[in-house]
Amino acid sequence: MATTSEAPETTQEEQGVLSLNEAFQTYVRQMPQDTKKSAQPEIAKFVRWMGSERLIDSIIPSEIGDYNDIFGAKTATRDATERLSAVKLFLTFLKKKDFIEVNLAQHLRLRKSRTSAAAKAVAAENQTRSVRLTQSGYNEMTKQLAQLQEERIRIVEDIQRAAADGDVRENAPLEAAREAQGMTIGKIQELEATLKVAVIIDAKDQDDTRVHIGSKVELTETSSDKTVKYQLVEPNEANPLASKISIVSPVGSAILGHKLGDEVKVKTPRGQQVYKISKTS
Template sequence: MATTSEVPEQVQKEETSLSLNKAFQTYVRQMPKETKKAAQPEIAKFVRWLGGDRLINSIVPSEIGEYNDIFGAKTATRDATERLSAVKLFLTFLKKKEHININLAQHLRLRKSRVSAAKVSAAPNQTRSIRLTQSGYNEMKKQLTQLQNERVKIVEDIQRAAADGDVRENAPLEAAREAQGMAVGKIQEIEATLKVAVIIDAKNEDRDRVHIGSKFELTDTSSTKVFKYQLVEPNEANPLASKISILSPVGSAILGKTLGDEITVKTPRGEQVYKISKTA
């Protein structure tokens, strides 16, 4: 029987595709020093949000659109635009280098700020509070401590790597610096969240109405399948823990609804209708 060593095209693509972490490291290494410091933490946040171990060719436009909604598009400020610009340049780089086949960058929509400099200077302290569940707050505090300890170790790694010789061709040093950038970016992100965090007091909320912090069950009206979620701010969202963002399709549709209400959600399979079968 004849045999062949030919590998299916799909398998070849999977084997040659970069992980997000690897793509991030490749991109950062070629960035100019003057832009790296500001952009690296923002791109690192994007990589963490999607999952660093994911293959970049598995990313779909809807995920970029959701990131856009959560981290910038609905707040047309200069800061939000700059954050998205860093990520957009990263995605443009991946397309230019043919690491991805579709132009994901076009799904990040940068808006010009309509807020004048005078208005910004007149109201510098108007910062929106972020409502967190007690468990979410505790988890962020724990993660912050871990990252701060990790940062100390990374500094030691940098010092050891720098002592090994020529810093221009020192892979361990470059890797340590990249790890430092990701850690610092995440630390800054968590600290900024905790600074304006308000712990949700469930006792003062209407248990029949879905609000931030609510745990609820949705029943698919077509299949009777039941889904259990908790509604949270984007900063606390974690699909693996069934914590969904208020800006997600389900989250935005259900916020403010009451027990027994039906909601319609647009999904890749079309519109789905769910009934709120339980709230807590």
């Protein structure tokens, strides 16, 4: 009588879909002993803050920026650099191993750099080119800008109240309000620079026979028949949680310009995968 045996279960790591905690454990196993003692607690704190069981490819750059703002601002500059550098190396490892598509490490930096240099870099880049956005992406950025402008007014009021409380040289609320003001102004500058040169994508001007910026596509993995749905957007608008992927991401760059029914090869943590473009709109 023939017997059947079940195929051995594969781990999330083998499938290329890791939780944040699994990615953390993978990283710790290859860490040098001389750095593990100091770095491991800082990375563990980051994992707990983000959510240990969430998938690593669901983390978006703005969350890294929020972590940077909260924990990088609570310590002296030198100490903050040392603490954040451990997390940054962890994020760099994830990108190097192709566990994530987006280089999240570049969004982890000290507050001063994030609120001034980053805004200037975005503004300088945008001055030399237009930024193509979907209508929904443009609307979302406009809404976010309005919210930040209202927040800036509230922060000014906080600064005025804190300044009236006494010695400004040892006034923690005043310092916190000023730091919040700098961060908010930096974000406002980035959004204003982007919206200033934004061009709304007009579907009538696109070649409907090929995948283009703004296209909504359904991809079928040929080896498993699993399907995923994405909208292709510029990097400024990318948001994996909303299924919006950048044209420079591995999947985005692979399908850009292709037609319905085409099969494309994409490098993933599981190796090279083949996807068929099964639907476009």
